[in-house]
Amino acid sequence: MAALVVLAYRMRIALFGSPGVGKGTQASLLEKRRGLKSISTGNILRAVVDSGSALGEKVRAYMEDGRLVSGPVVRKLAEEAIAAQGYDQFILDGYPRTEEQADWLTAFLGAHGAPLHAVIYLRVPTEVIVNRLSRRRVHRETGENYHLDFKLPPPDLDPGLFIQRPDDRPEAIRLRLDIYSQETRPVEQYYRQRGLLFDVDGVGGFEEVYGRIDAVLKKAALAVS
Numbered sequence: 001m002a003a004l005v006v007l008a009y010r011m012r013i014a015l016f017g018s019p020g021v022g023k024g025t026q027a028s029l030l031e032k033r034r035g036l037k038s039i040s041t042g043n044i045l046r047a048v049v050d051s052g053s054a055l056g057e058k059v060r061a062y063m064e065d066g067r068l069v070s071g072p073v074v075r076k077l078a079e080e081a082i083a084a085q086g087y088d089q090f091i092l093d094g095y096p097r098t099e100e101q102a103d104w105l106t107a108f109l110g111a112h113g114a115p116l117h118a119v120i121y122l123r124v125p126t127e128v129i130v131n132r133l134s135r136r137r138v139h140r141e142t143g144e145n146y147h148l149d150f151k152l153p154p155p156d157l158d159p160g161l162f163i164q165r166p167d168d169r170p171e172a173i174r175l176r177l178d179i180y181s182q183e184t185r186p187v188e189q190y191y192r193q194r195g196l197l198f199d200v201d202g203v204g205g206f207e208e209v210y211g212r213i214d215a216v217l218k219k220a221a222l223a224v225s
């Protein structure tokens, strides 16, 4: 599907925040409208699981429970995906998720003279997050996210195409939110201390939230170009 990108941003960005804040939805809008290639470690890992390889079987168990996949596996996949984009313009969705990953990313991008320009921190209260995750459905082929109240799957398509992710079950959601507060949350301070973090209110419709992110990035993009 060709999209008309009116103003493309040549930037390297990471979207940060708890599971369910809308990182995937916003990354896909930024890809369509601003030409930023989205790199989702979650989507890459789901493709590894679907490949049926031995590695995929190991990864599946972690993902279905809602645990983090081990660092070296994700690092290698992230490295390949970023290299494939040519280091110029991309948006990371779901990476980094630990301080160790953030440290590695800083060193890796630094070695290629391609540091991040901005980290967008999408902030959403926990009760809203639980609702979003439990009512989320995903198109099994495109990976596009939908919501049973706010972004309904297109009525002309087969409802069987829209599935609930195994890690969107209530017990997996609880574990993912715990892991987020213990392991991922420190990444906020990591980027704040480096002056790269931009706080964005993630409550509201996806167009409203997109408008807020775009306003932040537009300013930053003018500073970059």
Ligand code: AMP
Binding pocket: 019, 041, 042, 043, 045, 062, 063, 066, 067, 068, 069, 070, 074, 093, 094, 095, 096, 097, 101, 167, 176
């Ligand atoms: P997401 O689609 O971003 O919610 O990611 C889904 C799942 O993929 C997570 O719950 C983890 O199991 C795994 N995953 C994604 N990104 C990472 C990462 N950076 N480090 C470790 N595991 C990850």
